[in-house]
Amino acid sequence: MSIPLAERIRPKSLDEIVGQSHLMGEGKPLRRIIESGTIPNLIFYGPSGVGKTTIARFIAENANMTMYKLNGTSASVADIKQIIAETEMIGGMNGILLYLDEIQYLNKKQQQSLLEYIENGKITLISSTTENPYFYVYNAIISRSTVFEFKPVTPEQISPAIKRAFDLMAQDIGTEVMLEEGVVEHIARGCGGDVRKSINTVELCVLSAENGAKGELLVKMDTVRELTQRSNMRYDREGDEHYDILSALQKSIRGSDENAAIHYAARLIEAGDIISLCRRLLVIASEDVGLAYPMAVVITKSCVDSALQLGLPEARIPLAEAVIMLATSPKSNSAYMAMNNALEDVKNNGPLDFPRHLQNKHFDGADAKVRGQHYLYPHDYPDHWVKQQYLPDALKDRVYYEYGENKTEQAAKAYWAKVKGDKNG
Structure with a gap:
């Protein structure tokens, strides 16, 4: 009885694993990787208690590798080097799998110490984190790993x-x-x-x-x-993220239901998880209110800063102000959609050449078809605008941003229609 029940009841086969069917179901990517026996470096991202450690153990056993486990809250570079030393011993003959839990707590230097060994194959790294790895894990490790997101279990x-x-x-x-x-x-x-x-x-x-x-x-x-x-x-x-509550909060604010939004914010505050609440409010200010009320970002940032300085219980007051302000503000996702559209073009077309007059150089080679920069400085023209091409030739007529149907964006649309219309006429 000294071993915790949760440890003794761990699944004995892949089919006994609870949840994560999007990763572990028949034919799903992570299951195929495990069954192949050839394991790349992996990052498991998701809340606590959903099977990340269990699956890492299955991977090590199935690949007949020796598994070592470290926790980012207490691990040091010396601990990592000690495990690396094991690769030269008999226990490392079939490969060593390092399971690094809560990698987000390692600093950049500690994370960098892993690079040499995961590149030369001395260790296979499986790291887990409850935080978004693209914000908290060193980019060089992410680029050498495959990220799998784990979901809360129903x-x-x-x-x-x-x-x-x-x-x-x-x-x-x-x-x-x-x-x-x-x-x-x-x-x-x-x-x-x-x-x-x-x-x-x-x-x-x-x-x-x-x-x-x-x-x-x-x-x-x-x-x-x-x-x-x-x-x-x-x-x-303990700070575990409640994805469903955060999702409900954002959807309630997006739907302009201030009462529901306050309810979900209160649940996060009661749990002491103001960090997740603050982060989500900052996202909402730009994603869902956006250009319909540009000051929402400034006000939300001010409320978040105040909350983090005050701490609980007083933090609830500026956070309530931010939640209600965002819920009752006019809504626009025009900037969000414009960026998504632009990113799609960048992914599809790569780094296209851009017009010569926008380049930061003032000398043309002998083979240049057009000599001279010929940039028109908008501030030298009426209304500080002059017609010239800014997008690359292949995308010169592309439209990413569509004005939202709200007073602020419609006023901007009318202003530029008048200015550009007059100049084009």
């Missing part, structure tokens, strides 16, 4: 694992465990898509169960509700 997917956990607990203590109706479903719903947290809750429920008349243990709903609630609060305060 209550329907967690329920079978909870039942297995209750059965295993009953076997361990040699006593029948009786569950009131709805116990399994309540635990599955109440642990935020975290399988490990659900199994830990099962263990707590059995340890605190009441004795029945025939020597059995009774797990009652009142006990489950209390333990699940406490478990959930610990889960939230």
Whole structure:
């Protein structure tokens, strides 16, 4: 009983893994990689308790590799070098897999120390993070790795694992465990898509169960509700991201429902997770309000800065201001869509040449077809505008930005229609 239940109930085969069917289902990419036995460097991104460590272990066992595990919160360069030294020993004959949990806590120098060894193949790196790796993981490591995003597990997917956990607990203590109706479903719903947290809750429920008349243990709903609630609060305060709540918050603000938006913000604040709330509000200000009310970005940034300086409980006040302001503001995603359209062209066309008059050089080679820069300085012309080509020749008529149907953008549209129309006329 000294080994945690969540550890003892880990799946014994790929088919027993709970959730992640988009990665681990038949024919899905990560499953094919595992079954191939040839393992590249990988980054697992997603919330805690959804199977990242379990799958890393499966990979190591299936490839017959020696697995070492480090945690970014405590690992040092010396720890990494010690593992590298093992590659020269007999244990490294079949390859060494380093599972680096919470890689986002390693600084740049620590992450750089891995590069030489993952490039020469001495180690295979599987790192995991609960934060977006494109913000927190060194670019050189990302470029040498494949990123897989793990999702929170649904209550329907967690329920079978909870039942297995209750059965295993009953076997361990040699006593029948009786569950009131709805116990399994309540635990599955109440642990935020975290399988490990659900199994830990099962263990707590059995340890605190009441004795029945025939020597059995009774797990009652009142006990489950209390333990699940406490478990959930610990889960939230540890900083794990609640993707569903953040999604609901953004969609409520996008839909201009200030009451729903405040509700979801309050859930994050009650959990102490103001960092995720602040980040999402900054995204919303540009993605969903955008040019319909450009000052929304400035106000939101000011509220976020105030919240982070104040800390809880006072942080709730400027955050409430930002949430309600964003929800009740006019909406436009025109800038967001313009950037997406432009990025699509850049990906499809690569680095196209741009007009000679925009280049930052003032000398032409002997083979230049057009000599001289011929740039027209807009400030020398009425209304500070003059017609000239700015886009590359292949895209010269491309339109990325469409004015939104709101007062601010329509006023800008009318202004430039007058200025450009007059000059073109």
